[in-house]
Amino acid sequence: MTMSEVFNDVLLADPHSGYAKMREAGRVHQATTPDGEPVWVVARYEDVRKALADNRLSLNKVNARTRGNYQSSMPPELDAHLLNMDAPDHTRLRRLVSKAFTPRRIEALRDRVHSLTKDLLDTVHGPQFDIMATLANPLPMNVICELLGIPSGSRGDFRDWTNLLISPTPGAVESSRSAMRSMHKFLVAVINDKRRCPTDDLLSAMIESRDEHEHLSESELVAMAFLILFAGYENSTHLIGNATVGLLLHPEHLAAVREGRTSVRAVVEETLRWNSPFPLGVRRFALEDLVIGGVEIPAGGRVWVSLISANHDERLFESPRDFDPSRTPAHLAFGRGIHYCLGAPLARLEAEVAITSLLDRWPHLQLSVSVEQLEWWQSFHKRGLLALPVTA
Ligand code: HEM
Structure with a gap:
């Protein structure tokens, strides 16, 4: 099986079938991406779990043996962020922001998230939205x-750039590059x-932290702002959409939530497993020659650790x-x-408040289109709905 076959034919429309084939065929697969990269x-779950904590695997693309498309599409000004770093730089930078995202600090935002949600829901007039x-x-x-x-x-501008950046299928590099440049200019100005x-x-x-204590460089500052803004928006949006549609498509679970037999928190957790917004x-990058799942990977080899495949492992x-x-x-x-999602408590809080508020306000909420009419983003980078039309 080559990755380009999976990319082109199956993964985009139905990633779970593609990954199921891979899991059945073996633990680790050498493959080729559509841009020709090995x-x-x-x-499989156990290998994914171990790989995520394996310090022989680097996030820093300077350790890549070959240049991928993604390398040319990122302006270097936005490179210096947590997801392109290993310890000790990663440790230093994560420490600077982690205080703002602890479960306690995030829980303190609950009332504010409620009130922002209420303001948005107050704009609904009429039975369909x-x-x-x-x-x-x-x-x-x-x-x-x-x-x-x-x-x-x-x-609004930031949302448009994010969509350009994240929507293109592999190959459509120019539009995402230009969106990156606009984002960079915008962040420098802010x-x-x-x-x-x-x-x-x-x-x-x-x-x-930058100006008075020199804890981070100017490019690290801009890249950190970019990562938090970018990661903090798109994934949470689609977690809310995917969890809501999960409930609306399963009336038995919707009833259990309405009757208090199932918590909204449990719905959010199962959505993260079942239909994560982050599908890729x-x-x-391998820092040395190594073996994972019985397969040899050379130093500099690019490794894709598939979270959604792990989350659907029938084992x-x-x-x-x-x-x-x-x-x-x-x-x-x-x-x-060490790279565990910084925003996990925030994503959970937003989804929980959003779904609770929707269900509380509209006791008969239902889909106003059939499941076949639902339109999903065609992107390898996100799994989410273009629209979720409902009747209140
Ligand atoms: C459903 C929502 C979300 C999902 C599924 C998600 C998923 C992930 C995953 C899988 C990683 C680790 C990537 C890796 O190991 O290479 C990660 C890291 C990260 N996420 Fe999220 N994320 C979500 C929401 C958020 C939010 C709301 C924020 C806002 C602050 C955020 C900020 C970050 C940051 C800054 C990192 C890098 C952490 C590090 O390298 O130390 N994420 N996320």
């Missing part, structure tokens, strides 16, 4: 922009404004394609180890 795909446009798109953008201190006027007029937010705190593997999850919030999934949707 890659080793880690497909689109949950993506009304709530799932704007809520995470509003929350993360407030946390960082990004002015509200520029949020940071310069905040330098002149600091406010009480995460970005101003990071600027202070996380990438790593761990019975009937993995069923949406069943009553299981308690030990999913790997947020990764594991």
Whole structure:
């Protein structure tokens, strides 16, 4: 099986079938991406779990043996972020922001997230509306922009760039490159404004770390702002959409939630396992010749650690394609180890508040189109709905 076959024919439309074939065929697969890059795909849960904590696997692309498309598409100004770094740089930078994202700090935002959600839902007039446009798109953008201190006027532009960046299928590099450049310019301008007029937010705190304590470089500052904004928006949007559609497509589970037999938190966790918004593997580069799952990987080899494949591994999850919030999934949707998702508590909070608010406000909420009419983004980088039309 080559990766390009899976990419082109199956993975985009139905990633789970492609990965199921891989898991059955073996533990690790040497494959080729559509841009001709060799890659080793880690497909089974136990191997994925171990690979995520394996310090012989680097995130820093300077350790890549070959140049991939992704390398040319990122302007170097945005490279210096956590997902392109190993210890000790990663440790230093993560420490600077981790305080803002602890479960306790995030829990303190619950009332604010509630009130932002309420404001968005108050804009609904009439029985039919689109949950993506009304709530799932704007809520995470509003929350993360407030946390960082990004002015509200520029949020629409940022959303457009993110869509350009994340939507193209492999090969459509130019549009995402230009979106990257625009984002970079935008962030530099916001940071310069905040330098002149600091406010009480995460970005101003990071600027202070840079200017007064020299804890990070200017490019690390810009790249950190980029990563938090970018990662904090898109994934949460589609977690809200995928969890809501999961419930609306499964009336028995919807009823269990409404009757208090299943918690919304359990629905969110099962959605992360069943239909994660982040479908692609996380990438790593072998620091030395090594063997994973019995397969030799040369130093510099590009490794794709597939989280969604792990989360559907039938060795761990019975009937993995069923949406069943009553299981308690030990999913790997947020990764594991030192790069474990910084925003996991925030993503969980937003999804929980969004779904609870929707169900509380509309006791008869239902899909207003058939499952076949639902349109999904055609992207390897995200699994999410273009629209989620409902009747209140
Ligand atoms: C459903 C929502 C989300 C999913 C599925 C998700 C998934 C992930 C995964 C899998 C990783 C690890 C990547 C790797 O090991 O290579 C990660 C890292 C990260 N995520 Fe999330 N994420 C979500 C929401 C968020 C939010 C809301 C934020 C906002 C702050 C965020 C910020 C980050 C950051 C900064 C990292 C890098 C951490 C590090 O390298 O130390 N994520 N995320």
